[in-house]
Amino acid sequence: MNQSEIHATKKFAAQIRLETVREVGTRGFGHIGGSLSVVDALAVLYGGVMRIDPKNPDWPERDKLVMSKGHAGPALYATLALKGYFPVEMLKTLNQPYTRLPSHCDRKLTPGVDMTTGSLGQGASTAIGLALAQKMDEKGARTYLFTGDGECNEGQVWEAALFAPQHGLDNLTWIVDYNHKQLDGTTEEVLDMGDIGAKFAAFGWHVQTVDGSNVEQFEAALNAASAETRSPSCIVMNTVKGAGVPLIEEIELNHHIVLEGEMLQKSIAHLEKVLAELERGAA
Amino acid sequence: MVIYDGGMNEELYKSLFGRVIEAICAEDKDVVYLDCDLMNSFGTHGFWKKNKKQAINCGIQEANMMGVAAGLSAGGKKPYVHTFGPFASRRCYDQAFLSVAYAGNSVRVVGSDPGVTAAYNGGTHMPFEDMALIRAVPGSTVIDITDAAMFESLLRQVKDRQGLTYIRTTRKNYPAVYSADHNFTIGKGEVLRGGKDITIIACGLMVGESMKAAELLQQQGVDARVVDMYTVKPLDAALVEQCARETGAILTAENHNVIGGLGDAVGAALLESGVPCKMHKHGVNDQFGSVGSQGDLQEHYGLTAEKVAEAARALLKR
Secondary structure (H helix, E strand, O other): EEEEEEEEHHHHHHHHHHHHHHHHHHHEEEEEHHOOOOOOHHHHHHHHHHOOOOOOOOOOOOEEEHHHHHHHHHHHHHHHHHHHHHOOOOOOOOOOOOOOOOOOOOOOOOOOOOOOOOOHHHHHHHHHHHHHHHHHHOOOOEEEEEEEEEEOOOOOHHHHHHHHHHHOOOOOOEEEEOOOEEOOEHHHHHHOOOHHHHHHHHHOOOEEEEOOOHHHHHHHHHHHHHHHOOOOEEEEEOHHHHHHHHHHOOOOOOOOOOOOOHHHHHHHHHHHHHHHHHHHHHO | OOHHHOEEOOOOOHHHHHHHHHHHHOOOOOOOEEEEOOOHHHHHHHHHHHOOEEEEEEOOOOHHHHHHHHHHHOOOEEEEEEEEEEHHOOHHHHHHHHHEEEEEEEEOEEOOOOHHHHHOOOOOOOOHHHHHHHHOOOOOOOEOOHHEEEEEEEEHHHHHOOEEEEEEEEEOEEOOEEEOOOOOOOOOOOEEOOOEEEEEOOOOHHHHHHHHHHHHHHHHOOEEEEEOOOOEOOOHHHHHHHHHHHHOOOEEEEEOOOOOOOOHHHHHHHHHHHOEEEEEEEEEEOOOOOOOOHHHHHHOOOHHHHHHHHHHHHHHOO
16 A cells, blocks of 8 residues: 555545434434444445455455454445445435335345345355355455354354364455454453454464554555465454544444434544545645 | 155255255355354365365354354345354354344255254253344245255245345254255245144144145045145234134244244235134243153153144134
């Protein structure tokens, strides 16, 4: 990534954050904490790493992304809207009657959503199925999988972690959003996942650990993952739940919160300021 | 054509499955067969050794297998999965429900050893609830296999079927009922034997027992019709209504709990038809499975021709 690309990615991330907060704000509540923690990663992936065509969301040879932590749907929807999969205006329909944007990701409803998720752990297995199908098709496509850290409590996650190396799925990149919080508290307090990277390494994965707010570092890790030709890759991404919005970051239990009134306005104002500063920087 | 004479199919259904799934994979390169370390028990071990691209051994992880199959479907493939019935249904129910059905994916699930056919594996392996569970999934298909001709035909037919399809079958064999060229239609029942006094609607293991029961009843002056309702969902409600009108009494017979299975499906169809008709559900009465020979277990749970005939006579006396 050169300086111009880094800047463009940061700006894209700021736009995603702003639209995500506005989107959740239209309903006044939602899974904002775990949506914001994956925004920088989504900006890097959809900003240039993934082989996709927003005008042709069902292109069979595209790279695919499974947001197994399905409650991060609002961040993914904002990303897809900004990429042109559907109008940004549609973000206002989040969780409204007959919406195409439900709390948790639904491949039947939303253009650009590759897998239905929401029951934690299940996206790990479906991502493997997608990666296997891509291997059979021999078109060089990849699958990107996001799981939460709390999600890694699920036994199915570790069934999947065993399976992928056995089947040589080097076209699968598994990103663990390690924001160290789950619904009831810190991951350490609820069910300590310890050294997640070491666990994946012990299961036969190529493992990297990155600062999830550093887009340059994350992009380099994605490239290293793609270059790995023996094993599937895991990127343990250290993040902050609520990342990029100080008012939300500082809430102890910020998995699903009320986001309205003054708090919403201040959050939007903060993000508009961040975006304006980035735009000035580019000028 | 119905060829029933009480004789058993010669080929065991596990051998049949191995032969047919290999043929289907050869004919269509998008078909993938997944199993949970039961290939050597289901006639597919040799195929797996030859073709690890289309035959995937997942190890003992049913939840992951169901999810991988769902992902393969979303990636344009046509997955078949197999494990024992209890583990193909209740062990991975949320994965079948959500990753497969809710997500709009299509997976064909073969659950072997239904009900008492689990025999010496005992109660832990003996599903009397698998059909009830899968019936409750929107858009699902539930099939209880009657004989070899049906198993082969339906395995091929479901290759391009949408949604969650559940096929339960013994790994051993049942009596031969149909000729190899018989035309099976998912959603339609088959009248195997005409009769005017009562209709016995059966599936799976209980089809052969019901045919024997009809012979016993004939000797006792009762003219029993026998229907093979191999598609438990979607149910042939029109045939249920017709049998209710024409015989005035319906007895269902299933190798499954009477809660949630064939009997409940037929009962609901009958009630909605508005046709006055006596009915009784014969099957496992809210009990768990247990261990023993299949024959002893059939006696224990009343899944025999004699008990079906007895239930028919009791219903007619009511």
